[in-house]
Every structure is written in C-alpha cells, then in structure tokens.
Amino acid sequence: xxxxxxxxxxxxxxxxxxxxxxxxxxxxxxxxxxxxxxxxxxxxxxxxxxxxxxxxxxxxxxxxxxxxxxxxxxxxxxxxxxxxxxxxxxxxxxxxxxxxxxxxxxxxxxxxxxxxxxxxxxxxxxxxxxxxxxxxxxxxxxxxxxxxxxxxxxxxxxxxxxxxxxxxxxxxxxxxxxxxxxxxxxxxxxxxxxxxxxxxxxxxxxxxxxxxxxxxxxxxxxxxxxxxxxxxxxxxxxx
Ligand SMILES: [Zn+2]
Numbered sequence: 001x002x003x004x005x006x007x008x009x010x011x012x013x014x015x016x017x018x019x020x021x022x023x024x025x026x027x028x029x030x031x032x033x034x035x036x037x038x039x040x041x042x043x044x045x046x047x048x049x050x051x052x053x054x055x056x057x058x059x060x061x062x063x064x065x066x067x068x069x070x071x072x073x074x075x076x077x078x079x080x081x082x083x084x085x086x087x088x089x090x091x092x093x094x095x096x097x098x099x100x101x102x103x104x105x106x107x108x109x110x111x112x113x114x115x116x117x118x119x120x121x122x123x124x125x126x127x128x129x130x131x132x133x134x135x136x137x138x139x140x141x142x143x144x145x146x147x148x149x150x151x152x153x154x155x156x157x158x159x160x161x162x163x164x165x166x167x168x169x170x171x172x173x174x175x176x177x178x179x180x181x182x183x184x185x186x187x188x189x190x191x192x193x194x195x196x197x198x199x200x201x202x203x204x205x206x207x208x209x210x211x212x213x214x215x216x217x218x219x220x221x222x223x224x225x226x227x228x229x230x231x232x233x234x235x236x237x238x239x
Contacts, residue, residue: 023142025161025191030144034136035161037187037233044188044225045233046071047162048209049100049138050195052079052086056206057194061086061093063213071095072230074138074160077102077122079195084129091130096230098136099123099157104197107139112147119151136160136230140197158235162191166216168209169193176212181219188225189233190216 021029026036037043051057051073064071073090075097080087090097101107101118102125119137127133137157139148144159152159164183166176176192184190192213196204220227 032235034235036163039187043228048194049074052083053195059210069227074098074100077125104140107143164188165191173211177215
C-alpha cells in the first residue's frame with residue numbers, strides 16, 4: 001500500500017516536472033532560451049505577438065513612437081502576408097521583428113519537417129516583405145518540442161520566452177495593466193499581443209492591449225525601468 005502511494009507520488013512528481021519543462025515560460029529545459037535579461041540592468045524588453053493586425057498594431061506603433069519606446073514584434077507569416085505595409089512600418093520605426101511561425105500551431109508532437117517548414121516559410125516572408133532576416137523566435141503558446149532547438153540553432157535563431165505577461169488574450173484593460181505591472185521588474189521580458197491567433201482576422205480585438213499600453217509604460221518608468229531593444233538581452237546558455 002505504501003509502495004503504491006510512493007509510486008503514485010513519484011509519477012505525479014514526474015508529471016509535474018514534465019508539465020513545467022514543456023509549459024513554463026521560464027523553463028530552461030530547452031536551451032538556450034531568452035526569457036529575461038540581467039536583474040541589475042534596470043531594463044525591460046517589450047514584446048508583442050501574433051500580428052500584424054489592423055488597426056491594433058498601428059495604434060501600438062503610434063503609442064511607442066510617441067513615448068520613444070522600442071519593442072519586438074513576433075510576427076506570424078500569414079499575418080505578414082495580410083498586412084505587409086504594417087510589417088514594413090514596424091521595421092521602419094526601429095523595432096525588432098521576430099519569427100512566430102506561419103500559422104501559429106501548437107508545436108507538440110510535430111515532426112522536424114513540419115517545424116522547419118513553419119519557421120523557414122516565415123523567415124522567407126518576413127525577409128521578402130521587410131528586408132530583415134529575423135534572429136529571434138517565439139513558439140506559439142510557448143510550446144516547445146523535441147527537434148525544435150536544433151532547427152533554431154541551425155538557423156541562428158534565439159528562442160525567446162517571457163518573464164512577465166499581461167494575459168491580454170483573456171483580460172481587459174485594467175487587469176492587463178495590473179498583471180503586467182505586478183510581474184514587471186528589472187530584466188523582464190514582457191509578453192503582450194497585437195493579434196489574437198485563436199480568432200479569425202475579422203474578429204480580432206486587441207483594443208484592451210492598446211488601451212493598457214500607456215499605463216504599462218508609465219508603470220515601468222515609475223519603477224525606474226527603461227525599455228531596451230531585445231538585442232541587449234542575452235539568452236541563458238547551455239551550461
Ligand atoms: Zn502567439
């Protein structure tokens with residue numbers, strides 16, 4: 001009986017470890033991964049996923065320009081095809097563009113061929129449209145799978161996760177500001193969205209994120225933090 005209880009505990013423990021390894025944005029089981037910068041840097045990196053979308057990406061760009069804040073946009077290839085002019089504007093205004101796959105699939109149980117296809121197709125589209133060859137990759141839903149790291153390494157892509165999130169795929173404005181500012185500290189990589197990949201394009205509404213953005217920038221400045229380009233943070237290397 002005790003043996004069974006211990007066995008079940010071990011299984012539950014292993015299960016929890018596996019869930020953490022695959023799901024937690026701060027898990028380093030798949031390395032190297034960039035999910036935060038140096039704690040003493042006094043810097044924060046702002047990231048937006050799932051775009052470009054209209055008018056939300058443009059409204060976010062307006063705010064970033066007004067506040068002189070740099071950001072990184074993890075673009076989906078299919079959305080770059082929909083809005084090439086917005087992708088070009090992101091680059092023109094000095095922000096970083098990263099690869100967020102072509103169609104935003106869950107990456108679990110995928111073949112290397114599938115993973116490479118999603119990544120390569122998006123690299124090619126972003127490069128063709130903006131002239132920039134991305135150096136950063138963020139997996140959809142933060143999902144990672146075997147075979148992904150060698151594919152990224154071969155292409156010189158750094159895996160980027162996050163250490164502070166606005167949960168703007170489910171929260172409204174006030175809750176987004178609260179969640180983000182609670183987790184945001186020196187060295188944070190902040191996750192927000194200018195698109196919503198579980199919605200069809202005509203149903204995407206990121207107005208809550210747009211409305212939250214100024215307050216998030218204010219909160220960071222109140223904490224004495226400055227926004228920096230993602231290139232200033234380095235990934236946690238394999239030991
Ligand atoms: Zn996404």
